[in-house]
Amino acid sequence: MTATDSQTDTAAPAEPEAPAEAPGRVLPDVLPLLPEDPPRVGDFWLRARLGANAAGYLYTASDETGRDAVVAMMTEGSSDDAAARDRFVTAVDELPPDVVLAHNDADDDDLALWVALGPIRPDDGSSAAADEQLIAERRGEDVLSAVLMDRIPPMGRVRGPDFRHYWENRRRPGLFRIWPLPWPSALRPASWLALSLSLLTMAIIMVLAILIAWLLFRNSPEVEPDPVIPSPSNTVTITVTPTTPPPGTGSTGPGSPSVSPTTTVPRPGSPGTGSPGPVEPSDRF
Numbered sequence: 001m002t003a004t005d006s007q008t009d010t011a012a013p014a015e016p017e018a019p020a021e022a023p024g025r026v027l028p029d030v031l032p033l034l035p036e037d038p039p040r041v042g043d044f045w046l047r048a049r050l051g052a053n054a055a056g057y058l059y060t061a062s063d064e065t066g067r068d069a070v071v072a073m074m075t076e077g078s079s080d081d082a083a084a085r086d087r088f089v090t091a092v093d094e095l096p097p098d099v100v101l102a103h104n105d106a107d108d109d110d111l112a113l114w115v116a117l118g119p120i121r122p123d124d125g126s127s128a129a130a131d132e133q134l135i136a137e138r139r140g141e142d143v144l145s146a147v148l149m150d151r152i153p154p155m156g157r158v159r160g161p162d163f164r165h166y167w168e169n170r171r172r173p174g175l176f177r178i179w180p181l182p183w184p185s186a187l188r189p190a191s192w193l194a195l196s197l198s199l200l201t202m203a204i205i206m207v208l209a210i211l212i213a214w215l216l217f218r219n220s221p222e223v224e225p226d227p228v229i230p231s232p233s234n235t236v237t238i239t240v241t242p243t244t245p246p247p248g249t250g251s252t253g254p255g256s257p258s259v260s261p262t263t264t265v266p267r268p269g270s271p272g273t274g275s276p277g278p279v280e281p282s283d284r285f
Contacts, residue, residue, distance in 0.1 A: 055144040103116065
């Protein structure tokens with residue numbers, strides 16, 4: 001037996017290859033806006049959701065000039081807590097001034113606080129643009145984490161139940177105010193075309209409805225009741241024209257004049273009419 005054969009015999013057998021794992025589900029980087037999300041805060045139009053927790057939401061946004069940003073906005077529950085608002089303002093003040101693009105006034109007690117973070121260059125496929133987007137997202141997460149206080153290490157030994165804010169269940173976006181109104185500034189050319197066609201269709205339908213109504217009722221005779229003029233004796237004369245001759249008059253010929261009996265009815269409440277008779281219970285209503 002040669003040395004080569006002995007080395008071959010003593011070599012460990014090759015391990016079988018592990019089966020390839022199925023690719024995991026890849027979550028999208030952004031989520032679409034929900035009807036409860038504000039379409040605009042300040043000068044920034046919100047495009048999609050980046051993340052959320054009990055303290056607030058992260059949105060990707062851009063202004064009218066095309067400047068991209070990441071907007072961090074408080075939830076309904078956290079914005080109603082004065083201490084949470086103070087933590088949000090403190091976290092924003094600790095950021096470098098050049099990364100805070102805009103924010104609303106902290107004195108707006110009825111509105112949710114928000115801050116726009118950047119700068120983010122347009123997505124040109126380069127790593128620098130992706131890094132700026134990621135850095136802005138991390139800063140927004142830090143601001144919301146300061147509100148939630150979930151990154152503060154515990155002091156002393158952990159005892160008792162876990163700490164939880166009383167407003168954590170109120171996770172809807174906080175109150176916001178939009179002025180001027182977002183419509184129609186955010187409409188794209190396709191939306192403008194659809195809106196114009198809708199308005200034109202409504203105008204045509206209205207014109208057709210008015211034309212059909214005019215054609216149907218243009219030849220209809222005017223029906224107006226004759227005015228009732230009381231006589232000096234406080235009576236009203238009612239003229240009745242029967243379609244058949246009254247009994248006792250006989251048949252009238254083709255040339256005989258028609259007879260219109262006249263009945264004189266005293267007006268209610270006139271002198272001499274007497275008091276009305278007893279009122280039956282069924283006639284009260």
